[in-house]
Amino acid sequence: VxxxxxxxxxxxxxxxxxxxxxxxxxxxxxxxxxxxxxxxxxxxxxxxxxxxxxxxxxxxxxxxxxxxxxxxxxxxxxxxxxxxxxxxxxxxxxxxxxxxxxxxxGRVDDVVIVSGHNLGTAPIEDAINEHPAVAESAIVGYPHEVKGNALYGYVILKETGESRNQDNLRKEINQLISDRIGPIAKLDKIQFTNGLPKTRSGKIMRRILRKIASNDTSNLGDTSTLLNPEVVQEVMDNVIK
CATH class of the missing domain: 2.30.38.10 (Luciferase; Domain 3)
Known part of the structure; x- marks a missing residue:
């Protein structure tokens, strides 16, 4: 449920x-x-x-x-x-x-304005999670010169997806988003990761993910209280520039 x-x-x-x-x-x-x-x-x-x-x-x-x-x-x-x-x-x-x-x-403050369109992140994540190779996802916005903001996706794959060609997976994920929501909601960047930073109650720390996607990692705040603080460095090491 x-x-x-x-x-x-x-x-x-x-x-x-x-x-x-x-x-x-x-x-x-x-x-x-x-x-x-x-x-x-x-x-x-x-x-x-x-x-x-x-x-x-x-x-x-x-x-x-x-x-x-x-x-x-x-x-x-x-x-x-x-x-x-x-x-x-x-x-x-x-x-x-x-x-x-x-x-x-989704959170009202998790609405990203892309090319003048208000896009809630939750429906996009729901669409991504329908892909049979995807276990979990998180979407954040980051500054874009043309669109104002663009969408960055962090995606955890199931074991069945880890052996797949990642470029093909990115195309399939964006096609799924386009079919469910519309082309405007497609992701500019998709990073596959082994985990997402979460609080001890299981809430994804999107504030940290937004900063990483925006290449603003100078002040991520206190990450020691996270359930899995080691994930933050892994996400930073593999961020798509």
Missing amino acids: DTWWQTETGGIMISPIPYSTPAIPTFATLPLPGIQPALMDEEGNEIKGNQVDGRLCIKFPWPSMARTIWGNHQRYKDTYFSAFKNMYFTGDGALRDSVGYYRIT
């Missing part, structure tokens, strides 16, 4: 109920009982109906929600409750399909 939750929510918020909710790959489906999600537009208006997308908020409290940030309650209010009045803003974008199922499209 695909589920949606955050550390701050204290538990799963949107998820299929086993043996009850018909599941669709990449969709977290429906909110659990008592959870009231809302999709908001940039002007702060709730977007009603189905077949819509917007910024994912929660409009009513739930028992396990974070209630403050230790020693800095104002930061808690500014981070989660300042973007939309009386709403908990998750920082994520989402779409709601024709039957009301929710699909998380």
Whole structure:
């Protein structure tokens, strides 16, 4: 199943109920009982109906929600409750399909503007991960002289893909993206890697990947707390210039 939750929510918020909710790959489906999600537009208006997308908020409290940030309650209010009045803003974008199922499209700040097009990284990663040779992927933007930004892909291959011709794999991955999303979303650079830098809770550290893709490695921040800090050097050593 695909589920949606955050550390701050204290538990799963949107998820299929086993043996009850018909599941669709990449969709977290429906909110659990008592959870009231809302999709908001940039002007702060709730977007009603189905077949819509917007910024994912929660409009009513739930028992396990974070209630403050230790020693800095104002930061808690500014981070989660300042973007939309009386709403908990998750920082994520989402779409709601024709039957009301929710699909998380990625962090709002993980949208990359390529040649004037707003591209969410999550749908592109979903498309890449459909390739039978791909185990996992992460997409970030990097500065481009013509497009403004271009897309850089970090891809972990399954064992069946490691023996494949890498140039052919790159072409197949971009063709898959073109078929699923459109040619504008194709990657300019694809780096095959054995791992991705992750936090101890399994979250990919895209901040680090963005800096590496942009050849800005002078200040990556503290990497010692990562689950696999040794991966950072490996990614840097094999970055595509």
